[in-house]
Amino acid sequence: MTKIKSLDELRKKKQQLEQNLEIREKSDHPESLVQIKVAMATCGIASGARTVMNALVEKIRNDKIPAVVTQTGCMGYCYAEPTVEVKKPGHDPVVFSYVDVKKAEEIIDKYIKNNELLDGILPANYQTI
Amino acid sequence: MYKMQLLVCGGTGCQASASATIVEKLNESLKAHGLTEDAQVVTTGCFGFCEKGPIVKVIPDNTFYTQVTPEDAEEIVTEHILKGRKVNRLLYENPETKEHISDSKHMGFYQKQMRIALRNCGFIDPENIDEYIARDGYSALAQVITELTPEQAIDMLKQSGLRGRGGAGFPTGLKWEFTRKYTADQKYVVCNADEGDPGAFMDRSILEGDPNTVIEAMAICGYCVGATKGVVYIRAEYPLAIKRLEIAIEQANEYGLLGKNILGTDFSFDLELRYGAGAFVCGEETGLIASMEGGRGEPNFKPPFPAESGYNKKPTCVNNVETFANVPVIFLKGPEWFNTIGTEKSKGTKVFALAGKINNVGLIEVPMGITLREIIFEIGGGIKDGKKFKAVQTGGPSGGCLTEKHLDTPIDFDSLLAAGSMMGSGGMIVMDEDDCMVSIAKFYLEFIVEESCGKCTPCRVGNKRMLEILEKICQGKGDMDDLDHLRNFAYVIRDTALCGLGQTSPNPVLSTLDNFYDEYVAHVKDKKCEAKQCKALATYTIIPEACTGCTVCARNCPTDAITGERRQPHFINQDLCIRCGVCYTKCKFNAILVQ
Numbered sequence: 001m002t003k004i005k006s007l008d009e010l011r012k013k014k015q016q017l018e019q020n021l022e023i024r025e026k027s028d029h030p031e032s033l034v035q036i037k038v039a040m041a042t043c044g045i046a047s048g049a050r051t052v053m054n055a056l057v058e059k060i061r062n063d064k065i066p067a068v069v070t071q072t073g074c075m076g077y078c079y080a081e082p083t084v085e086v087k088k089p090g091h092d093p094v095v096f097s098y099v100d101v102k103k104a105e106e107i108i109d110k111y112i113k114n115n116e117l118l119d120g121i122l123p124a125n126y127q128t129i
Numbered sequence: 130m131y132k133m134q135l136l137v138c139g140g141t142g143c144q145a146s147a148s149a150t151i152v153e154k155l156n157e158s159l160k161a162h163g164l165t166e167d168a169q170v171v172t173t174g175c176f177g178f179c180e181k182g183p184i185v186k187v188i189p190d191n192t193f194y195t196q197v198t199p200e201d202a203e204e205i206v207t208e209h210i211l212k213g214r215k216v217n218r219l220l221y222e223n224p225e226t227k228e229h230i231s232d233s234k235h236m237g238f239y240q241k242q243m244r245i246a247l248r249n250c251g252f253i254d255p256e257n258i259d260e261y262i263a264r265d266g267y268s269a270l271a272q273v274i275t276e277l278t279p280e281q282a283i284d285m286l287k288q289s290g291l292r293g294r295g296g297a298g299f300p301t302g303l304k305w306e307f308t309r310k311y312t313a314d315q316k317y318v319v320c321n322a323d324e325g326d327p328g329a330f331m332d333r334s335i336l337e338g339d340p341n342t343v344i345e346a347m348a349i350c351g352y353c354v355g356a357t358k359g360v361v362y363i364r365a366e367y368p369l370a371i372k373r374l375e376i377a378i379e380q381a382n383e384y385g386l387l388g389k390n391i392l393g394t395d396f397s398f399d400l401e402l403r404y405g406a407g408a409f410v411c412g413e414e415t416g417l418i419a420s421m422e423g424g425r426g427e428p429n430f431k432p433p434f435p436a437e438s439g440y441n442k443k444p445t446c447v448n449n450v451e452t453f454a455n456v457p458v459i460f461l462k463g464p465e466w467f468n469t470i471g472t473e474k475s476k477g478t479k480v481f482a483l484a485g486k487i488n489n490v491g492l493i494e495v496p497m498g499i500t501l502r503e504i505i506f507e508i509g510g511g512i513k514d515g516k517k518f519k520a521v522q523t524g525g526p527s528g529g530c531l532t533e534k535h536l537d538t539p540i541d542f543d544s545l546l547a548a549g550s551m552m553g554s555g556g557m558i559v560m561d562e563d564d565c566m567v568s569i570a571k572f573y574l575e576f577i578v579e580e581s582c583g584k585c586t587p588c589r590v591g592n593k594r595m596l597e598i599l600e601k602i603c604q605g606k607g608d609m610d611d612l613d614h615l616r617n618f619a620y621v622i623r624d625t626a627l628c629g630l631g632q633t634s635p636n637p638v639l640s641t642l643d644n645f646y647d648e649y650v651a652h653v654k655d656k657k658c659e660a661k662q663c664k665a666l667a668t669y670t671i672i673p674e675a676c677t678g679c680t681v682c683a684r685n686c687p688t689d690a691i692t693g694e695r696r697q698p699h700f701i702n703q704d705l706c707i708r709c710g711v712c713y714t715k716c717k718f719n720a721i722l723v724q
Contacts, residue, residue, distance in 0.1 A: 023134060041212055
């Protein structure tokens with residue numbers, strides 16, 4: 001370990017180290033964040049949900065978006081996998097279908113950042129408790 | 130970069146239930162499923178909910194798994210991490226609604242808590258200083274030593290209203306100021322990690338869960354009082370806390386956050402550990418210093434206070450672990466922020482170790498001014514097995530028992546003193562209708578007699594005499610005069626003992642005499658112990674209708690007091706019965722009546 005020699009160096013160090021704790025900090029107050037759920041059942045994984053999830057996690061980190069990405073079980077739309085549910089604070093959840101890496105980025109750029117809806121939204125026909 | 134993290138409690142309690150093996154199994158399982166890039170296992174400090182340990186918390190969805198066994202590891206990985214399905218059977222179950230609660234924030238145990246001293250416990254890996262730095266660790270130290278003069282820093286601490294968390298509640302800022310006032314070629318900062326109260330484990334948990342916060346605070350204290358050396362006096366019974374402190378000190382040294390010219394300033398600070406053998410009296414600061422110097426752990430007369438002449442006869446500032454744990458946050462968030470929490474004279478929060486006949490045993494941190502009712506019935510989940518609340522003992526052997534009538538008093542340093550108890554280090558032992566208060570007082574006195582250092586007569590002899598009287602009462606041989614004697618002894622010891630521990634040692638007796646006088650009278654006059662704890666006061670009889678004549682009791686009775694024919698009701702000869710209770714425990718037909 002190299003020595004930290006000044007207040008500035010400590011601050012820089014902190015910024016480098018923050019990333020690893022970021023998901024813990026965020027999970028401490030999830031209700032104030034955008035919650036993104038990727039369906040990761042067998043059907044989802046087979047259609048490439050894992051790559052989509054990686055892309056989402058990556059983009060959220062790079063664009064510094066106050067969001068937390070979690071995985072969930074099968075939402076029942078096996079025909080439309082991979083599916084991604086986005087719940088913005090104060091909004092009803094929206095489920096996007098046939099999400100690939102490109103669409104995942106669109107969801108963030110258009111829906112999460114600017115509230116623009118995209119094609120391929122599935123009707124919300126369920127309630128979560 | 131990890132998408133998920135599994136936080137596994139690595140406190141002493143959960144480790145005793147194999148949490149280290151859980152970590153191993155989780156890692157094996159992640160590896161087997163090729164998930165090591167996606168999920169990371171982190172060993173953290175105590176989550177506080179020891180009743181339901183070992184705890185595994187999955188981030189980012191905040192799923193709180195309780196009573197996890199090593200065998201459950203595979204299921205957590207394949208179900209939750211791989212497929213995103215929560216393992217319902219491991220979730221906490223609301224005892225009333227029987228509903229599974231997955232997020233700890235929705236559990237009654239956590240809802241009323243506010244974590245300042247425990248802010249990193251159960252959140253970061255205590256063996257990795259980087260995680261502490263990522264949580265603003267050492268920023269307070271950096272700010273203080275680069276931007277503030279010691280006087281300014283002490284003023285901030287005084288404004289915050291922080292009071293010592295070790296027991297007496299002395300204002301921390303004042304203590305630092307006193308130590309600063311004296312000039313000497315060497316001064317010391319000492320951390321009291323001796324934690325001697327039976328049932329208290331907050332200091333251990335802080336050191337196990339967040340050792341760096343104590344190190345940082347000690348360095349801040351060193352800068353403020355003008356000390357370049359710090360010593361943590363810790364009991365050798367805390368091996369895990371010692372190990373984590375040693376790791377943290379080593380890492381802080383490597384980063385240059387301890388040692389010479391910290392962060393390029395003129396300030397240097399070194400830290401070492403000193404082990405104690407776990408004596409209650411060494412929690413008293415002069416006793417602690419005597420022990421640190423290699424002498425017997427015996428308190429000395431004050432003044433001179435340690436601030437003037439302490440360790441090696443040099444000015445020494447002694448603070449408790451929990452006190453130190455509050456310090457960095459106060460500098461980061463400002464004294465005004467700290468001032469908004471708590472009551473008028475007791476600011477901030479207090480950590481309590483909840484134990485005894487309560488549903489949720491564990492470690493909690495609550496704002497000062499919360500009521501005992503909130504702690505016991507909301508956070509603690511009420512009394513075990515639906516029994517009736519009788520009393521709660523606070524402050525350990527120096528504290529007292531509080532009853533139903535105190536349940537709605539907002540608790541802080543002063544209100545507890547006024548109620549005849551004290552804050553102490555924060556042990557809280559809950560008692561139900563099956564506890565005999567005379568026996569409880571006897572238990573604490575036994576502890577005091579065992580732990581008294583013997584230096585002064587009132588404590589050494591007085592407490593012994595009091596214990597003898599209590600034993601007499603529990604044997605059914607007491608009379609009403611004994612109750613007066615108890616009180617007299619208590620007052621004399623309180624007024625004449627040398628150190629704080631001696632002076633407060635009669636508190637358990639005094640508070641039970643005040644609050645449960647009738648129970649004492651019942652023991653003395655009617656020779657009855659309602660809680661049926663004092664065996665000598667019980668009479669054992671056999672209910673003829675229930676007795677099947679199986680002869681088990683007769684065969685097990687050590688004094689052959691039980692007679693009777695096979696398959697006929699048996700009979701206990703009261704003159705021979707020594708009230709050992711063996712027949713009661715052996716009888717399978719509930720035919721033994723205890724009165």
